Amino acid sequence: RLPFYPLRSYGGSDLPSVNSDLRKVTSPYPGPDGEPEQIYVVPPVNPDVTIIHAQRADRRGNTQIWGLTGIQAEAVYAADKAVVVVEEIVEDEVVRSDPNRTLVPSHAVDAVVVCPRGAHPSFAQGYYDRDNDFYRAWSHISKDPERLRAWLAEWVYGTADHAEYVDKLGADFWAGLAVGEALSEPVNYGRRL
Structure with missing residues (x-):
């Protein structure tokens, strides 16, 4: 639910000339030279529903992810509803025994779907490799x-x-x-x- 997202990757490219959603703002913080910096921003993506894949969750939806986590938690919080697809449902005690792996807490999850091998052709770290x-x-x-x-x-x-x-x-x-x-x-x- 950010108002916009800053990116440096558009500087020096022709993309801003063909995409009016790429805009510049003045950063409130000084750049490397100590002067105010102009930086590109893009509009937020706020989907109605986000669907992510994770290794496991408990029955309430506390979702644990490890390996390359990407922006899955951010994608969940950007959406109105979130569906988590997991390799397996585990007991609450398993999730509580390793709380740092819980990247998406139950309050942000609307549904949990058990779908073993559901990330294929991608991978689920610890379950199967990338195809x-x-x-x-x-x-x-x-x-x-x-x-x-x-x-x-x-x-x-x-x-x-x-x-x-x-x-x-x-x-x-x-x-x-x-x-x-x-x-x-x-x-x-x-x-x-």
Whole structure:
């Protein structure tokens, strides 16, 4: 719910000349040279619904994410409603045992959906790896309308649900994306005696 977002990446490009949403403001803080700095800003994105994928949540929606977390928490807070898709639901005690992994608290979540392997072709750290072959193939599939229609017919419209999609890929495929253990060391959060 920010009024705008500052970015340095548009400086020196032609994009501001073709996109009127890219505007400059004077920063209230001095730049590296001590003088007021002009900086580009973009309008906020405030969707009606944000859907994110995470490793786990408890039944109330306290959502834990680790690995590359991106801007998932910010995306949830920018939206009117938030749906969290998770690899698994865990007991409250699991979430409470490691509170620093809870990046999205239950008060910001409107629904939790359990969908194992739901991030595919991307990855879920600790659950399965990224499907690099799919990413390499996608540019060829998506640039050819006929090939894209055939792919959609088989993999989207041709499967009843995500579980059927996962099954259609097969056990050998998923074994190829399996990850081994790389456990984090426990920490002592301390408590009063």
